Amino acid sequence: MIFFLQFFCxxxxxxxxxxxxxxxxxxxxxxxxxxxxxxCQHKLFNFYFFLFF
Structure with missing residues (x-):
């Protein structure tokens, strides 16, 4: 029971x-x-930028 509580925490x-x-x-x-x-107005560029940063 204590192990389970610690795991949950x-x-x-x-x-x-x-x-x-x-x-x-x-x-x-x-x-x-x-x-x-x-x-840059390109939306895809912003998406890739977000993925790497």
Missing amino acids: ELQFFLNLSINFINLGIRNMIIVRFFTNQF
């Missing part, structure tokens, strides 16, 4: 970490979109 920690990472990615995507739109 670690799972929740990783879940939080991944959610934070996704939020950071979305925020970065908005910033990247804003800057790349100044230079």
Whole structure:
């Protein structure tokens, strides 16, 4: 039972970490979109830019 609780806590920690990472990615995507739109209007370029950064 204690093992299961510890596993659940670690799972929740990783879940939080991944959610934070996704939020950071979305925020970065908005910033990247804003800057790349100044230079390049191509949507596909922005998509690939988001994938690598």
